[in-house]
Amino acid sequence: MIEARELTRTIDGNLILDALTFTMEHGGMYGIIGPNGAGKSTLLRLMSGVDAPTSGELTLEGKAASAYGRKELARWVAVLQQGGLDPANFTVQEVLSLGRYPFQNWLGEEKRDTGPLIDRALEQMGLLHLAERKIDRLSGGERQRVALAKVMVQEPRLLLLDEPTTFLDIGYQVGLLDTVKRWQQEERLTVVAVLHDLNLAAHYCDKLLVLHEGRLVAFGAPAEIIETELIDRVYGTRAVVVPHPVTGVPQLLLQPSAESGAVETRG
Protein backbone atom coordinates (compact mmCIF):
# COMPACT_ATOMS: atom_id res chain seq x y z
CA MET A 1 0.00 0.00 0.00
CA ILE A 2 2.66 2.52 1.07
CA GLU A 3 6.28 2.18 0.09
CA ALA A 4 9.07 4.56 0.98
CA ARG A 5 12.52 4.28 -0.56
CA GLU A 6 15.33 6.55 0.62
CA LEU A 7 12.62 9.10 1.40
CA THR A 8 14.26 12.44 2.22
CA ARG A 9 12.80 15.83 2.89
CA THR A 10 14.63 19.06 3.62
CA ILE A 11 12.91 22.32 4.53
CA ASP A 12 14.94 25.53 4.13
CA GLY A 13 18.15 23.52 4.09
CA ASN A 14 17.33 21.59 7.26
CA LEU A 15 17.18 17.84 6.94
CA ILE A 16 13.81 16.82 8.38
CA LEU A 17 13.54 13.26 7.08
CA ASP A 18 16.68 11.31 6.30
CA ALA A 19 16.52 8.42 3.81
CA LEU A 20 13.55 6.48 5.21
CA THR A 21 12.85 3.07 3.71
CA PHE A 22 9.83 1.04 4.82
CA THR A 23 6.72 -0.72 3.55
CA MET A 24 3.23 -0.55 5.02
CA GLU A 25 0.83 -3.33 4.08
CA HIS A 26 -2.80 -3.09 3.10
CA GLY A 27 -5.27 -3.30 5.98
CA GLY A 28 -2.88 -2.63 8.83
CA MET A 29 -2.97 -0.02 11.54
CA TYR A 30 0.37 1.74 11.84
CA GLY A 31 1.58 4.19 14.44
CA ILE A 32 4.30 6.77 13.90
CA ILE A 33 5.95 7.70 17.18
CA GLY A 34 8.94 9.74 18.27
CA PRO A 35 9.80 12.88 20.19
CA ASN A 36 8.80 16.41 19.12
CA GLY A 37 10.60 17.53 15.99
CA ALA A 38 11.40 13.99 14.87
CA GLY A 39 9.61 14.56 11.54
CA LYS A 40 6.38 12.67 12.21
CA SER A 41 3.99 15.25 10.80
CA THR A 42 6.31 15.89 7.86
CA LEU A 43 6.18 12.20 7.00
CA LEU A 44 2.40 12.24 7.18
CA ARG A 45 2.26 15.27 4.89
CA LEU A 46 4.34 13.43 2.32
CA MET A 47 1.92 10.50 2.55
CA SER A 48 -1.04 12.81 1.97
CA GLY A 49 0.60 14.06 -1.23
CA VAL A 50 0.40 17.71 -0.16
CA ASP A 51 4.19 17.97 -0.06
CA ALA A 52 6.67 16.27 -2.36
CA PRO A 53 9.84 14.54 -1.17
CA THR A 54 13.16 16.31 -1.74
CA SER A 55 14.67 13.05 -2.90
CA GLY A 56 13.76 9.40 -2.75
CA GLU A 57 10.30 8.03 -3.35
CA LEU A 58 7.01 7.55 -1.60
CA THR A 59 4.44 5.53 -3.51
CA LEU A 60 0.80 4.87 -2.71
CA GLU A 61 -0.44 1.74 -4.48
CA GLY A 62 2.50 1.90 -6.82
CA LYS A 63 2.26 5.56 -7.84
CA ALA A 64 4.16 8.47 -6.33
CA ALA A 65 1.93 10.23 -3.78
CA SER A 66 2.71 13.68 -5.14
CA ALA A 67 1.93 12.57 -8.70
CA TYR A 68 -1.78 12.01 -8.01
CA GLY A 69 -4.25 14.76 -8.80
CA ARG A 70 -5.56 16.34 -5.62
CA LYS A 71 -9.14 15.31 -6.17
CA GLU A 72 -8.16 11.86 -7.40
CA LEU A 73 -6.19 11.20 -4.22
CA ALA A 74 -8.91 12.62 -1.98
CA ARG A 75 -11.28 9.95 -3.31
CA TRP A 76 -9.42 7.28 -1.37
CA VAL A 77 -7.05 8.99 1.06
CA ALA A 78 -8.50 10.95 3.96
CA VAL A 79 -6.64 13.01 6.54
CA LEU A 80 -7.76 13.84 10.04
CA GLN A 81 -5.78 16.90 11.06
CA GLN A 82 -4.38 17.81 14.40
CA GLY A 83 -6.78 19.92 16.42
CA GLY A 84 -9.82 18.92 14.37
CA LEU A 85 -12.04 21.46 12.66
CA ASP A 86 -11.91 25.19 13.10
CA PRO A 87 -15.18 26.70 14.23
CA ALA A 88 -17.29 27.78 11.29
CA ASN A 89 -20.83 28.83 10.64
CA PHE A 90 -21.86 25.46 9.18
CA THR A 91 -24.13 22.81 10.67
CA VAL A 92 -22.76 19.34 11.39
CA GLN A 93 -24.83 17.99 8.52
CA GLU A 94 -23.40 20.58 6.10
CA VAL A 95 -19.86 19.80 7.20
CA LEU A 96 -20.37 16.12 6.44
CA SER A 97 -21.74 16.85 2.99
CA LEU A 98 -18.63 18.96 2.34
CA GLY A 99 -16.70 15.77 3.07
CA ARG A 100 -18.10 14.41 -0.19
CA TYR A 101 -16.34 17.17 -2.14
CA PRO A 102 -13.95 14.84 -4.01
CA PHE A 103 -16.93 13.03 -5.54
CA GLN A 104 -18.99 16.09 -6.39
CA ASN A 105 -19.28 18.14 -9.55
CA TRP A 106 -18.73 21.88 -9.40
CA LEU A 107 -22.26 22.51 -8.11
CA GLY A 108 -21.68 20.24 -5.16
CA GLU A 109 -23.95 17.54 -6.58
CA GLU A 110 -23.37 13.85 -6.80
CA LYS A 111 -25.20 11.12 -8.70
CA ARG A 112 -25.45 8.89 -5.69
CA ASP A 113 -27.80 9.69 -2.81
CA THR A 114 -25.45 10.35 0.07
CA GLY A 115 -28.17 10.78 2.70
CA PRO A 116 -27.85 7.24 4.16
CA LEU A 117 -24.05 7.50 4.17
CA ILE A 118 -24.14 10.74 6.15
CA ASP A 119 -26.79 9.41 8.52
CA ARG A 120 -24.70 6.33 9.24
CA ALA A 121 -21.62 8.41 10.02
CA LEU A 122 -23.69 10.65 12.30
CA GLU A 123 -25.03 7.63 14.10
CA GLN A 124 -21.66 5.93 14.49
CA MET A 125 -20.14 9.05 15.98
CA GLY A 126 -23.13 9.70 18.24
CA LEU A 127 -23.88 12.98 16.51
CA LEU A 128 -27.47 12.43 15.37
CA HIS A 129 -28.89 14.81 17.95
CA LEU A 130 -26.39 17.50 16.88
CA ALA A 131 -26.96 17.21 13.12
CA GLU A 132 -28.57 20.64 12.81
CA ARG A 133 -26.25 22.35 15.27
CA LYS A 134 -23.68 24.86 14.00
CA ILE A 135 -20.18 23.60 14.66
CA ASP A 136 -19.05 26.83 16.30
CA ARG A 137 -21.52 25.93 19.05
CA LEU A 138 -19.86 22.57 19.76
CA SER A 139 -17.21 21.64 22.30
CA GLY A 140 -13.70 20.63 21.22
CA GLY A 141 -14.45 16.94 21.75
CA GLU A 142 -17.66 17.15 19.74
CA ARG A 143 -15.88 18.98 16.92
CA GLN A 144 -13.27 16.25 16.79
CA ARG A 145 -16.05 13.70 16.42
CA VAL A 146 -17.52 15.75 13.59
CA ALA A 147 -14.09 15.80 11.94
CA LEU A 148 -13.88 12.01 12.16
CA ALA A 149 -17.43 11.62 10.84
CA LYS A 150 -16.43 13.83 7.91
CA VAL A 151 -13.51 11.59 6.94
CA MET A 152 -15.81 8.56 7.29
CA VAL A 153 -18.15 10.09 4.74
CA GLN A 154 -15.18 10.38 2.42
CA GLU A 155 -15.05 6.55 2.38
CA PRO A 156 -11.26 6.31 2.22
CA ARG A 157 -9.14 3.19 1.85
CA LEU A 158 -6.22 4.93 3.50
CA LEU A 159 -6.75 7.06 6.57
CA LEU A 160 -4.02 9.34 7.89
CA LEU A 161 -4.38 10.67 11.42
CA ASP A 162 -2.19 13.47 12.74
CA GLU A 163 -2.20 13.32 16.53
CA PRO A 164 -5.96 12.82 16.64
CA THR A 165 -6.12 12.65 20.42
CA THR A 166 -4.31 15.88 21.28
CA PHE A 167 -6.46 18.29 23.31
CA LEU A 168 -8.98 15.55 24.10
CA ASP A 169 -9.88 14.26 27.56
CA ILE A 170 -8.80 10.68 28.22
CA GLY A 171 -12.35 9.40 27.82
CA TYR A 172 -12.58 10.92 24.33
CA GLN A 173 -9.08 9.70 23.44
CA VAL A 174 -10.00 6.07 24.03
CA GLY A 175 -13.42 6.55 22.46
CA LEU A 176 -11.95 8.04 19.29
CA LEU A 177 -9.33 5.36 18.84
CA ASP A 178 -11.91 2.63 19.58
CA THR A 179 -14.06 3.99 16.79
CA VAL A 180 -11.16 4.21 14.36
CA LYS A 181 -10.06 0.66 15.19
CA ARG A 182 -13.54 -0.77 14.75
CA TRP A 183 -13.98 1.07 11.47
CA GLN A 184 -10.54 -0.05 10.31
CA GLN A 185 -11.34 -3.70 10.96
CA GLU A 186 -14.83 -3.63 9.47
CA GLU A 187 -13.81 -1.91 6.24
CA ARG A 188 -10.28 -3.32 5.99
CA LEU A 189 -8.84 0.19 6.00
CA THR A 190 -5.18 1.02 6.17
CA VAL A 191 -4.60 3.52 8.96
CA VAL A 192 -1.44 5.49 9.65
CA ALA A 193 -1.56 7.57 12.82
CA VAL A 194 0.94 9.95 14.35
CA LEU A 195 0.48 9.34 18.06
CA HIS A 196 1.91 11.03 21.09
CA ASP A 197 0.75 8.59 23.72
CA LEU A 198 2.92 5.47 23.52
CA ASN A 199 0.60 3.42 25.70
CA LEU A 200 -2.35 4.07 23.43
CA ALA A 201 -0.15 3.47 20.37
CA ALA A 202 0.92 0.08 21.78
CA HIS A 203 -2.70 -0.91 22.22
CA TYR A 204 -4.19 0.11 18.93
CA CYS A 205 -1.42 -0.29 16.38
CA ASP A 206 -0.23 -3.48 14.70
CA LYS A 207 3.16 -1.94 14.04
CA LEU A 208 5.01 1.12 15.26
CA LEU A 209 7.47 3.19 13.29
CA VAL A 210 9.89 5.10 15.48
CA LEU A 211 11.42 8.34 14.21
CA HIS A 212 14.28 10.12 15.89
CA GLU A 213 15.91 13.22 14.43
CA GLY A 214 14.56 12.40 11.00
CA ARG A 215 15.83 8.85 10.92
CA LEU A 216 13.94 5.61 11.15
CA VAL A 217 15.12 4.03 14.40
CA ALA A 218 12.86 1.02 14.57
CA PHE A 219 9.84 -0.45 12.82
CA GLY A 220 8.06 -3.42 14.34
CA ALA A 221 5.32 -4.80 16.57
CA PRO A 222 4.67 -2.89 19.82
CA ALA A 223 6.19 -5.71 21.86
CA GLU A 224 9.51 -5.20 20.09
CA ILE A 225 9.41 -1.41 20.24
CA ILE A 226 8.19 -0.59 23.71
CA GLU A 227 11.23 -1.54 25.72
CA THR A 228 13.40 0.39 28.12
CA GLU A 229 16.57 0.69 26.05
CA LEU A 230 14.90 2.01 22.91
CA ILE A 231 12.75 4.48 24.82
CA ASP A 232 15.79 5.78 26.66
CA ARG A 233 17.73 6.20 23.43
CA VAL A 234 14.94 8.03 21.60
CA TYR A 235 13.19 10.00 24.34
CA GLY A 236 16.09 10.38 26.78
CA THR A 237 14.20 9.10 29.78
CA ARG A 238 14.31 5.81 31.61
CA ALA A 239 10.90 4.26 31.96
CA VAL A 240 9.61 1.00 33.35
CA VAL A 241 7.86 -1.35 30.92
CA VAL A 242 5.17 -3.59 32.36
CA PRO A 243 2.52 -5.73 30.71
CA HIS A 244 -0.97 -4.28 30.94
CA PRO A 245 -2.77 -6.24 33.67
CA VAL A 246 -5.79 -6.93 31.45
CA THR A 247 -4.54 -6.98 27.87
CA GLY A 248 -0.90 -7.96 28.38
CA VAL A 249 0.24 -5.24 25.95
CA PRO A 250 3.54 -3.60 27.02
CA GLN A 251 2.92 -0.29 28.78
CA LEU A 252 5.29 2.43 29.92
CA LEU A 253 5.41 3.78 33.40
CA LEU A 254 7.32 7.03 33.57
CA GLN A 255 9.81 7.38 36.35
CA PRO A 256 11.27 10.56 37.86
CA SER A 257 15.06 10.56 37.95
CA ALA A 258 16.59 9.41 41.24
CA GLU A 259 18.29 12.71 42.09
CA SER A 260 15.04 14.72 41.82
CA GLY A 261 14.06 13.61 45.28
CA ALA A 262 10.63 12.55 44.06
CA VAL A 263 11.47 8.86 44.32
CA GLU A 264 11.79 6.80 47.41
CA THR A 265 12.73 3.37 46.21
CA ARG A 266 10.80 0.69 47.88
CA GLY A 267 12.33 -2.66 48.81
Add this chain to the structure above:
Amino acid sequence: MLLLAASIVISLSIGSAALPISEVWGILIDQLPWLGDGSAKWDESSVAIVTQVRLSRILLAVLVGACLSLAGAGFQGVLRNPLADPFTLGVASGCSVGAAFLILFGYQTIVGIWTIPVVAFGTGMITLIVVFALARARGAMNVETLILSGVIVQAFLGAFVSFMVSMSSSVVNEIMFWLMGSISGRGWEHVKVVLPFLIVGFPVLIRFAQPLNLFVFGERHAAHLGVQVERTKLIVLLTSTLLTAVAVSMTGVVGFVGLVVPHLVRLLVGSDYRLIVPLSAIGGSIYLVWADTLARTALSPKEIPLGVVTALIGAPFFAYLLYRRKTKQGGAI
Protein backbone atom coordinates in the same frame (compact mmCIF):
# COMPACT_ATOMS: atom_id res chain seq x y z
CA MET B 1 -34.25 38.83 -8.77
CA LEU B 2 -37.81 40.17 -8.59
CA LEU B 3 -36.66 42.60 -5.96
CA LEU B 4 -33.96 43.77 -8.33
CA ALA B 5 -36.42 44.29 -11.18
CA ALA B 6 -38.77 46.19 -8.92
CA SER B 7 -35.92 48.32 -7.60
CA ILE B 8 -34.85 49.21 -11.12
CA VAL B 9 -38.31 50.29 -12.17
CA ILE B 10 -39.04 52.25 -9.02
CA SER B 11 -35.67 53.89 -9.17
CA LEU B 12 -36.29 54.77 -12.81
CA SER B 13 -39.37 56.70 -11.86
CA ILE B 14 -37.68 58.66 -9.10
CA GLY B 15 -35.81 61.74 -10.15
CA SER B 16 -35.88 65.43 -10.63
CA ALA B 17 -38.58 64.98 -13.25
CA ALA B 18 -41.14 62.76 -11.57
CA LEU B 19 -42.69 60.08 -13.74
CA PRO B 20 -45.41 57.69 -12.55
CA ILE B 21 -44.40 54.03 -12.33
CA SER B 22 -47.07 53.01 -14.83
CA GLU B 23 -45.54 55.32 -17.41
CA VAL B 24 -42.06 53.93 -16.78
CA TRP B 25 -43.37 50.42 -17.27
CA GLY B 26 -45.09 51.46 -20.45
CA ILE B 27 -41.99 53.06 -21.89
CA LEU B 28 -39.85 50.07 -20.96
CA ILE B 29 -42.23 47.60 -22.56
CA ASP B 30 -42.43 49.78 -25.65
CA GLN B 31 -38.68 49.54 -26.01
CA LEU B 32 -38.88 45.77 -26.40
CA PRO B 33 -38.92 45.29 -30.16
CA TRP B 34 -41.50 42.52 -30.20
CA LEU B 35 -43.97 44.42 -28.03
CA GLY B 36 -43.60 48.06 -28.99
CA ASP B 37 -45.89 49.15 -31.81
CA GLY B 38 -43.84 52.24 -32.54
CA SER B 39 -46.71 54.64 -31.95
CA ALA B 40 -45.72 57.59 -29.80
CA LYS B 41 -47.92 57.14 -26.79
CA TRP B 42 -45.49 58.79 -24.47
CA ASP B 43 -44.08 62.22 -24.14
CA GLU B 44 -40.79 62.28 -26.01
CA SER B 45 -38.88 63.86 -23.17
CA SER B 46 -40.12 61.18 -20.78
CA VAL B 47 -38.90 58.49 -23.14
CA ALA B 48 -35.55 60.24 -23.37
CA ILE B 49 -35.26 60.55 -19.61
CA VAL B 50 -36.08 56.92 -19.07
CA THR B 51 -34.03 55.33 -21.83
CA GLN B 52 -31.18 57.75 -22.35
CA VAL B 53 -30.48 59.21 -18.96
CA ARG B 54 -31.81 57.02 -16.24
CA LEU B 55 -31.86 53.51 -17.66
CA SER B 56 -28.22 53.46 -18.66
CA ARG B 57 -27.22 54.94 -15.37
CA ILE B 58 -29.25 52.49 -13.35
CA LEU B 59 -28.01 49.55 -15.37
CA LEU B 60 -24.48 50.69 -14.72
CA ALA B 61 -25.29 50.80 -11.00
CA VAL B 62 -26.64 47.25 -11.33
CA LEU B 63 -23.48 45.98 -13.00
CA VAL B 64 -21.01 47.85 -10.84
CA GLY B 65 -22.83 46.78 -7.67
CA ALA B 66 -22.66 43.17 -8.81
CA CYS B 67 -18.96 43.46 -9.65
CA LEU B 68 -17.98 45.00 -6.33
CA SER B 69 -20.06 42.59 -4.25
CA LEU B 70 -18.71 39.57 -6.11
CA ALA B 71 -15.18 40.84 -5.64
CA GLY B 72 -15.86 41.31 -1.92
CA ALA B 73 -17.28 37.80 -1.57
CA GLY B 74 -14.29 36.40 -3.46
CA PHE B 75 -11.72 38.21 -1.34
CA GLN B 76 -13.47 37.25 1.89
CA GLY B 77 -13.70 33.62 0.91
CA VAL B 78 -10.20 33.05 -0.28
CA LEU B 79 -8.51 35.11 2.43
CA ARG B 80 -10.81 33.77 5.16
CA ASN B 81 -11.07 37.36 6.26
CA PRO B 82 -14.51 38.79 7.06
CA LEU B 83 -13.22 42.36 6.87
CA ALA B 84 -11.81 42.04 3.35
CA ASP B 85 -13.32 43.98 0.48
CA PRO B 86 -11.88 45.70 -2.60
CA PHE B 87 -11.82 48.98 -0.71
CA THR B 88 -10.37 47.86 2.64
CA LEU B 89 -7.68 45.81 0.90
CA GLY B 90 -6.54 48.86 -1.03
CA VAL B 91 -7.16 47.12 -4.35
CA ALA B 92 -9.77 49.68 -5.39
CA SER B 93 -7.32 52.50 -4.77
CA GLY B 94 -4.67 50.60 -6.68
CA CYS B 95 -7.01 50.28 -9.63
CA SER B 96 -7.87 53.96 -9.40
CA VAL B 97 -4.21 54.91 -9.79
CA GLY B 98 -4.03 53.22 -13.18
CA ALA B 99 -7.42 54.47 -14.26
CA ALA B 100 -6.81 58.02 -13.05
CA PHE B 101 -3.52 58.16 -14.88
CA LEU B 102 -5.18 57.31 -18.17
CA ILE B 103 -8.20 59.52 -17.64
CA LEU B 104 -6.26 62.55 -16.41
CA PHE B 105 -3.65 62.54 -19.07
CA GLY B 106 -6.10 61.82 -21.80
CA TYR B 107 -4.71 58.56 -23.07
CA GLN B 108 -8.10 56.95 -23.07
CA THR B 109 -9.23 58.73 -26.20
CA ILE B 110 -6.24 57.46 -28.12
CA VAL B 111 -6.37 53.83 -27.13
CA GLY B 112 -10.05 53.45 -26.45
CA ILE B 113 -12.23 52.97 -23.40
CA TRP B 114 -11.21 49.31 -22.96
CA THR B 115 -7.68 50.05 -21.91
CA ILE B 116 -8.72 51.66 -18.65
CA PRO B 117 -9.94 48.44 -17.01
CA VAL B 118 -6.89 46.58 -18.27
CA VAL B 119 -4.42 49.09 -16.86
CA ALA B 120 -6.47 49.40 -13.66
CA PHE B 121 -6.31 45.62 -13.33
CA GLY B 122 -2.54 45.77 -13.59
CA THR B 123 -2.11 48.41 -10.92
CA GLY B 124 -4.73 46.66 -8.79
CA MET B 125 -2.80 43.37 -8.88
CA ILE B 126 0.46 45.13 -8.02
CA THR B 127 -1.30 46.76 -5.07
CA LEU B 128 -2.63 43.42 -3.88
CA ILE B 129 0.85 41.90 -4.00
CA VAL B 130 2.29 44.84 -2.04
CA VAL B 131 -0.47 44.60 0.58
CA PHE B 132 0.15 40.84 0.99
CA ALA B 133 3.89 41.40 1.32
CA LEU B 134 3.29 44.00 4.02
CA ALA B 135 0.86 41.80 5.92
CA ARG B 136 2.71 38.52 5.72
CA ALA B 137 4.84 37.65 8.68
CA ARG B 138 6.38 34.18 8.65
CA GLY B 139 3.87 32.87 6.18
CA ALA B 140 0.82 33.67 8.29
CA MET B 141 -1.61 36.49 7.64
CA ASN B 142 -3.53 37.95 10.52
CA VAL B 143 -7.00 39.33 9.76
CA GLU B 144 -6.40 42.76 11.24
CA THR B 145 -2.84 43.11 9.95
CA LEU B 146 -3.99 42.51 6.42
CA ILE B 147 -6.64 45.22 6.65
CA LEU B 148 -4.17 47.58 8.29
CA SER B 149 -1.76 47.05 5.41
CA GLY B 150 -4.62 47.68 3.00
CA VAL B 151 -5.50 50.94 4.70
CA ILE B 152 -1.87 52.12 4.66
CA VAL B 153 -1.47 51.37 0.97
CA GLN B 154 -4.82 52.96 0.26
CA ALA B 155 -3.83 56.18 2.06
CA PHE B 156 -0.61 56.36 0.08
CA LEU B 157 -2.24 55.68 -3.27
CA GLY B 158 -5.06 58.10 -2.50
CA ALA B 159 -2.49 60.83 -1.97
CA PHE B 160 -0.79 59.80 -5.17
CA VAL B 161 -4.01 60.08 -7.16
CA SER B 162 -4.69 63.50 -5.61
CA PHE B 163 -1.20 64.52 -6.65
CA MET B 164 -1.90 63.48 -10.22
CA VAL B 165 -5.17 65.41 -10.14
CA SER B 166 -3.42 68.57 -8.98
CA MET B 167 -0.86 68.18 -11.78
CA SER B 168 -3.37 67.64 -14.53
CA SER B 169 -4.97 70.34 -16.60
CA SER B 170 -8.40 68.70 -16.75
CA VAL B 171 -11.47 70.17 -15.21
CA VAL B 172 -10.81 69.37 -11.57
CA ASN B 173 -14.42 69.35 -10.52
CA GLU B 174 -15.29 66.50 -12.84
CA ILE B 175 -12.29 64.45 -11.73
CA MET B 176 -13.04 65.01 -8.08
CA PHE B 177 -16.46 63.52 -8.62
CA TRP B 178 -14.93 60.46 -10.21
CA LEU B 179 -12.47 60.16 -7.33
CA MET B 180 -15.23 60.16 -4.77
CA GLY B 181 -17.06 57.53 -6.75
CA SER B 182 -19.97 58.45 -8.94
CA ILE B 183 -21.98 57.12 -11.83
CA SER B 184 -23.37 60.44 -12.92
CA GLY B 185 -22.91 61.26 -16.57
CA ARG B 186 -22.18 57.67 -17.55
CA GLY B 187 -23.91 56.22 -20.53
CA TRP B 188 -24.50 53.10 -22.55
CA GLU B 189 -20.89 52.80 -23.67
CA HIS B 190 -19.84 52.30 -20.04
CA VAL B 191 -22.49 49.63 -19.57
CA LYS B 192 -21.08 47.83 -22.59
CA VAL B 193 -17.60 47.81 -21.09
CA VAL B 194 -18.61 46.42 -17.70
CA LEU B 195 -20.97 43.73 -18.97
CA PRO B 196 -18.44 41.37 -20.61
CA PHE B 197 -16.20 41.41 -17.54
CA LEU B 198 -19.15 40.48 -15.38
CA ILE B 199 -20.23 37.77 -17.81
CA VAL B 200 -16.79 36.21 -17.47
CA GLY B 201 -16.18 36.85 -13.77
CA PHE B 202 -19.50 35.69 -12.41
CA PRO B 203 -19.38 32.06 -13.63
CA VAL B 204 -15.76 31.77 -12.58
CA LEU B 205 -16.64 32.65 -8.99
CA ILE B 206 -19.69 30.36 -9.09
CA ARG B 207 -17.42 27.56 -10.26
CA PHE B 208 -15.16 28.07 -7.25
CA ALA B 209 -17.96 28.50 -4.70
CA GLN B 210 -17.75 24.95 -3.35
CA PRO B 211 -13.93 25.02 -2.94
CA LEU B 212 -14.37 28.32 -1.08
CA ASN B 213 -16.69 26.51 1.33
CA LEU B 214 -13.84 24.13 2.13
CA PHE B 215 -11.44 27.03 2.66
CA VAL B 216 -13.45 27.91 5.76
CA PHE B 217 -11.68 25.11 7.66
CA GLY B 218 -8.22 26.13 6.47
CA GLU B 219 -6.12 25.71 3.37
CA ARG B 220 -4.53 22.42 4.41
CA HIS B 221 -7.90 21.00 5.16
CA ALA B 222 -9.16 22.04 1.74
CA ALA B 223 -6.11 20.44 0.14
CA HIS B 224 -6.80 17.15 1.92
CA LEU B 225 -10.29 17.15 0.49
CA GLY B 226 -8.99 17.51 -3.02
CA VAL B 227 -8.99 21.28 -3.61
CA GLN B 228 -6.10 22.64 -5.63
CA VAL B 229 -5.43 25.36 -3.12
CA GLU B 230 -2.89 27.52 -4.93
CA ARG B 231 -4.78 27.45 -8.20
CA THR B 232 -8.07 28.30 -6.50
CA LYS B 233 -6.52 31.20 -4.63
CA LEU B 234 -4.87 32.59 -7.73
CA ILE B 235 -7.97 32.40 -9.91
CA VAL B 236 -10.34 33.84 -7.32
CA LEU B 237 -7.96 36.68 -6.46
CA LEU B 238 -7.40 37.49 -10.14
CA THR B 239 -11.11 37.44 -10.89
CA SER B 240 -11.99 39.56 -7.88
CA THR B 241 -9.33 42.10 -8.79
CA LEU B 242 -10.50 42.18 -12.39
CA LEU B 243 -14.08 42.86 -11.32
CA THR B 244 -12.85 45.61 -9.01
CA ALA B 245 -10.76 47.10 -11.80
CA VAL B 246 -13.61 47.37 -14.25
CA ALA B 247 -15.94 48.82 -11.63
CA VAL B 248 -13.40 51.39 -10.51
CA SER B 249 -12.57 52.33 -14.10
CA MET B 250 -16.16 53.29 -14.72
CA THR B 251 -17.20 54.85 -11.45
CA GLY B 252 -14.15 55.63 -9.34
CA VAL B 253 -13.78 54.28 -5.85
CA VAL B 254 -17.17 53.30 -4.46
CA GLY B 255 -16.22 51.85 -1.10
CA PHE B 256 -17.54 49.17 1.22
CA VAL B 257 -20.08 47.65 -1.21
CA GLY B 258 -18.14 44.38 -1.23
CA LEU B 259 -18.08 44.41 2.54
CA VAL B 260 -21.68 45.24 3.35
CA VAL B 261 -23.51 43.14 0.79
CA PRO B 262 -21.91 39.68 1.28
CA HIS B 263 -22.35 40.10 5.03
CA LEU B 264 -26.03 40.89 4.73
CA VAL B 265 -26.39 37.90 2.41
CA ARG B 266 -24.63 35.73 5.01
CA LEU B 267 -27.04 36.87 7.68
CA LEU B 268 -29.91 35.81 5.44
CA VAL B 269 -28.75 32.49 3.99
CA GLY B 270 -25.75 31.29 6.02
CA SER B 271 -22.21 30.48 4.99
CA ASP B 272 -22.65 28.47 1.80
CA TYR B 273 -20.74 30.22 -0.98
CA ARG B 274 -22.90 28.53 -3.59
CA LEU B 275 -25.64 30.85 -2.32
CA ILE B 276 -23.46 33.75 -1.20
CA VAL B 277 -21.88 34.30 -4.62
CA PRO B 278 -25.02 34.64 -6.76
CA LEU B 279 -27.03 36.42 -4.06
CA SER B 280 -24.19 38.87 -3.48
CA ALA B 281 -24.28 39.77 -7.16
CA ILE B 282 -28.03 40.45 -7.03
CA GLY B 283 -27.82 42.08 -3.61
CA GLY B 284 -24.98 44.33 -4.73
CA SER B 285 -27.05 45.46 -7.69
CA ILE B 286 -30.03 46.30 -5.54
CA TYR B 287 -27.85 48.03 -2.97
CA LEU B 288 -26.12 50.22 -5.50
CA VAL B 289 -29.31 51.10 -7.41
CA TRP B 290 -30.79 52.44 -4.18
CA ALA B 291 -27.59 54.11 -3.07
CA ASP B 292 -27.38 55.86 -6.41
CA THR B 293 -31.05 56.84 -6.31
CA LEU B 294 -30.35 58.36 -2.92
CA ALA B 295 -27.23 60.06 -4.28
CA ARG B 296 -29.05 61.80 -7.08
CA THR B 297 -32.30 62.65 -5.31
CA ALA B 298 -31.56 63.34 -1.64
CA LEU B 299 -30.32 66.87 -2.19
CA SER B 300 -31.77 67.29 -5.67
CA PRO B 301 -30.88 69.09 -7.89
CA LYS B 302 -27.46 68.84 -6.30
CA GLU B 303 -25.94 65.41 -6.50
CA ILE B 304 -24.03 63.62 -3.77
CA PRO B 305 -21.15 61.44 -5.00
CA LEU B 306 -22.13 57.77 -4.81
CA GLY B 307 -18.92 56.90 -2.98
CA VAL B 308 -19.92 59.29 -0.23
CA VAL B 309 -23.27 57.55 0.20
CA THR B 310 -21.76 54.05 0.34
CA ALA B 311 -19.04 55.19 2.72
CA LEU B 312 -21.58 56.80 5.03
CA ILE B 313 -23.38 53.46 5.19
CA GLY B 314 -20.33 51.22 4.92
CA ALA B 315 -17.92 52.69 7.43
CA PRO B 316 -20.23 52.32 10.43
CA PHE B 317 -20.99 48.80 9.24
CA PHE B 318 -17.28 48.08 9.14
CA ALA B 319 -16.95 49.44 12.67
CA TYR B 320 -19.78 47.17 13.78
CA LEU B 321 -18.08 44.10 12.29
CA LEU B 322 -14.83 45.03 13.97
CA TYR B 323 -16.62 45.46 17.28
CA ARG B 324 -18.39 42.12 16.95
CA ARG B 325 -15.08 40.41 16.19
CA LYS B 326 -13.63 41.91 19.33
CA THR B 327 -16.47 40.77 21.54
CA LYS B 328 -16.33 37.18 20.33
CA GLN B 329 -12.66 36.80 19.54
CA GLY B 330 -11.80 33.94 17.26
CA GLY B 331 -15.36 33.93 16.03
CA ALA B 332 -16.23 32.46 12.68
CA ILE B 333 -16.83 34.39 9.53
